[in-house]
Amino acid sequence: MLDLGASPPCESFLAESELDRPEPTYPLHLRLCGSCHLAQIPPLIDPATTFSEYAYFSSFSSSWLAHAETFVDQAVDRLGLDGGSFVVEVASNDGYLLRNVVERGLRCLGIEPSVNVGKAAREAGVPTLTAFLDSGTGAAVRDEHGPADLVVANNVYAHVPDIRGFTAGLRALVADDGWVSVEVQHLLSLIESTQYDTIYHEHFQYYTVATAQRALATAGLTVVDVERLPTHGGSIRLWARPEAAAGPPSERVHAVLTAEKAAGLHEMSGYTDFAARVAEVRTDLLDFLIQARRRGERVAGYGAPGKGNTLLNHCGIRPDLLPYTVDRNPYKQGRYTPGTRIPIFAPDRLAHDRPDYVLVLPWNLRAELTEQLAYVAEWGGRLVFPIPRLEVAP
Structure with a gap:
């Protein structure tokens, strides 16, 4: 039904000391x-x-x-x-x-x-x-x-x-x-x-x-x-x-x-058409990140949920397109996302760096996080939601 390639376990966040070690990946194929x-x-x-x-x-x-x-x-x-x-x-x-x-x-x-x-x-x-x-x-x-x-x-x-x-x-x-x-x-x-x-x-x-x-x-x-x-x-x-x-x-x-x-x-x-719609989500997100980079605009992530790691690995997004993400969970702070090796910081990093866009990976918490991240608008930053379709919030 859907072939997402190979991906590491979504909650296997890496410590800095593990970055030079091999990382196992497993096929991620949805079947019916x-x-x-x-x-x-x-x-x-x-x-x-x-x-x-x-x-x-x-x-x-x-x-x-x-x-x-x-x-x-x-x-x-x-x-x-x-x-x-x-x-x-x-x-x-x-x-x-x-x-x-x-x-x-x-x-x-x-x-x-x-x-x-x-x-x-x-x-x-x-x-x-x-x-x-x-x-x-x-x-x-x-x-x-x-x-x-x-x-x-x-x-x-x-x-x-x-x-x-x-x-x-x-x-x-x-x-x-x-x-x-x-x-x-x-x-x-x-x-x-x-x-x-x-x-x-x-x-x-x-x-x-x-x-x-x-x-x-x-x-x-x-x-x-x-x-x-x-x-x-x-x-x-x-x-x-x-x-x-x-x-x-x-x-x-x-x-x-x-x-x-x-x-x-x-x-x-x-x-039957699910895989084609998934491909569109991937294309739209990659196009947005690539165009933002070409314009010299900065993008940071918010959240490091397991679902985010499926998205990042399937799209091949790494620190060149998403330099870091932030998460409230102290367990994840100071670690790196599995597969894509994107560093995870505490949320106060956003206010310090003032990125142009914040890519919200736990999109399912949109109402909660839109309120929590309202301060991003103070410097003209905008929230980006990748699913169900790419949306750059006003």
């Missing part, structure tokens, strides 16, 4: 199953290699913190959770979501494979188990803590190569009358808005509601409701229950399935 239509990339990288030490901390995004707090408020009301309830979050990162559950006096547990971010969660007062989820982990947690009334799996369902084993783990965790909430980027949004930079080696699958239904059903979980969300450029929040407690799916499930079918995503036809 002709039988079930699940979009996926080959599982070439062991998740233990990626997630044991992880560079992404959820709490550095204020909009994501607000999203998590709103979700907890709504889930408590929707499900009638109280002091006797038990909430488990899988891939709980630094406790960004469960801290809201702790504040409400609900019993909870995070399951997080990354040692460094799990440590940060515990330091923030969120009980956290360092482990990958599979059926054995799910059963062990259930035996020790009891069944969960709510299992949350935000932006993790695409990150596991053994989707059947992971789904069995979700079923092992949840009570027979409980709920599972899964947030994942929606393939419909990815295709419609050419969001190809979210294709990277951490993401093994790319879901429609139809393919998510099939995957969850392998462990006896039934999708009963779905919400379309603006996060990550367009996501879906799937509400699933054990089959015996599920009941019929909501009208919202039927509506999204209808939209997917109308876009051709339940057959092969909806994917």
